[in-house]
Amino acid sequence: MPRSDVLAIILAGGRGARLEPLTRDRAKPAVPFGGAYRIIDFTLSNCYNSGIRKILMLTQYKAMSLHRHIAMGWSRYFCREMGEFVDVVPPQQYIDENWYLGTADAVYQNMFAVDTERPNYVIVLGGDHIYKMDYSKMLDFHIENNADATVAAIPIAPDIAAGQFGVMEVNHDFRIVGFEEKPHEPKLIPGLTDRCLGSMGIYIFTIQFLRDILSRDAADPSSQHDFGGNIIPSVIDQHRIFAYSFMDENRKTEAYWRDVGTLDAFYDANMDLVSVDPLLNLYDEHWAIYTLHPNYPPTKFVFADGDRTGLAVDSIVCPGSIISGGVVNRSVLGHRCRINSFSRVEESVLFSNVNVGRGSKIRRAIVDKDVDIPPYTTIGYDLARDLQRGFTITENGIVVVAKQVQM
Numbered sequence: 001m002p003r004s005d006v007l008a009i010i011l012a013g014g015r016g017a018r019l020e021p022l023t024r025d026r027a028k029p030a031v032p033f034g035g036a037y038r039i040i041d042f043t044l045s046n047c048y049n050s051g052i053r054k055i056l057m058l059t060q061y062k063a064m065s066l067h068r069h070i071a072m073g074w075s076r077y078f079c080r081e082m083g084e085f086v087d088v089v090p091p092q093q094y095i096d097e098n099w100y101l102g103t104a105d106a107v108y109q110n111m112f113a114v115d116t117e118r119p120n121y122v123i124v125l126g127g128d129h130i131y132k133m134d135y136s137k138m139l140d141f142h143i144e145n146n147a148d149a150t151v152a153a154i155p156i157a158p159d160i161a162a163g164q165f166g167v168m169e170v171n172h173d174f175r176i177v178g179f180e181e182k183p184h185e186p187k188l189i190p191g192l193t194d195r196c197l198g199s200m201g202i203y204i205f206t207i208q209f210l211r212d213i214l215s216r217d218a219a220d221p222s223s224q225h226d227f228g229g230n231i232i233p234s235v236i237d238q239h240r241i242f243a244y245s246f247m248d249e250n251r252k253t254e255a256y257w258r259d260v261g262t263l264d265a266f267y268d269a270n271m272d273l274v275s276v277d278p279l280l281n282l283y284d285e286h287w288a289i290y291t292l293h294p295n296y297p298p299t300k301f302v303f304a305d306g307d308r309t310g311l312a313v314d315s316i317v318c319p320g321s322i323i324s325g326g327v328v329n330r331s332v333l334g335h336r337c338r339i340n341s342f343s344r345v346e347e348s349v350l351f352s353n354v355n356v357g358r359g360s361k362i363r364r365a366i367v368d369k370d371v372d373i374p375p376y377t378t379i380g381y382d383l384a385r386d387l388q389r390g391f392t393i394t395e396n397g398i399v400v401v402a403k404q405v406q407m
Helices: 040-050 062-071 103-108 111-117 135-144 206-218 227-235 264-270 383-388
Strands: 006-011 054-058 085-089 123-124 129-131 149-156 166-170 176-181 196-206 241-245 256-260 300-302 310-311 322-324 326-330 344-346 361-363 363-365 399-401
Touching: 006 103, 006 111, 040 062, 040 123, 040 196, 054 111, 054 363, 062 085, 062 322, 085 399, 103 111, 103 123, 111 206, 123 135, 123 206, 129 264, 135 149, 135 196, 135 241, 149 166, 149 227, 166 227, 166 241, 166 310, 176 227, 176 241, 196 206, 196 227, 256 264, 264 363, 361 363
Parallel strands: 006 054, 006 123, 054 085, 149 241, 300 322, 310 326, 326 344, 344 361, 363 399
Antiparallel strands: 123 196, 129 256, 149 196, 166 176, 166 196
């Protein structure tokens, strides 16, 4: 059932610099994922499935494609007459003329919009992770513990957490007694030698407590105005701040939560999807992932004579695509891709409307939307040559072809 007493705030304004060139002209949450989706669809689907139907999405940089995606793909899921909405909110500068100085400042600058909805609880979410989670269970935990704030937590390997994640210490009741933002030497969970308790960047606040701490933080000139870096560490001694252990709605033996903040992590998460038994289940009717579904025709496979075979194996191929005498293996293809005769695409991620010319070969690559690859082009076979052509090469040797690239 929809929760009328809670408002979700999705922070969707990050630059996403580590995903360049995919974020060259789009916000990180708007980056396509898994062929048919955008990264933001996972957080929004979690909200919708959790019964949280009042959502403010705070944007800042390169928000046009994100705004268009929300308007075209998500407005139909919410009934404004019943008080349901997902509103994209650009910086309003109600408080001052600054852009958002941090995650806490972003919420503080929009407290007018928050108070307009008169919620009892506010849940603050990032818009750039891939996972399935029932936020209503976390809210129940928050209420049962009479918490001022609750932070979602997940066990993380210390080498991954170091310098990247907030790390918590908790007592036997899961009340937070220590919090370090991106420590270089994370403290381990007692009794474990290979895991620390990492913050997922998901917070629930009781509304009056949120107002008080944001006002105090805004008046502190030494603060970076960040929830993980400043707010949570400053209140754990005087207030009831709890950690909520992540409960995965993906229903696999291993909990699935991915930060796709780098090109290699983004590539690996897409490759997860083409496994025989993918770690992330996109076909789960229990916890559906919603998105914009364009009115495209079904996928078509053409030719089966000798070497000229239209074939896709262990791959995701979205509607509107035509495999015309080419072979696709362990790859993710977005809408309206065309794989022409005698071409081959292996272990690659192609965004929408990519044309792979006749006889071309692509291996271990990410190709942005609307790229036209000329006939008999090779990508991913000679990295030095790919680099000379202006392509981006990741640490793991993945070739990234940006939009409007000249070949």
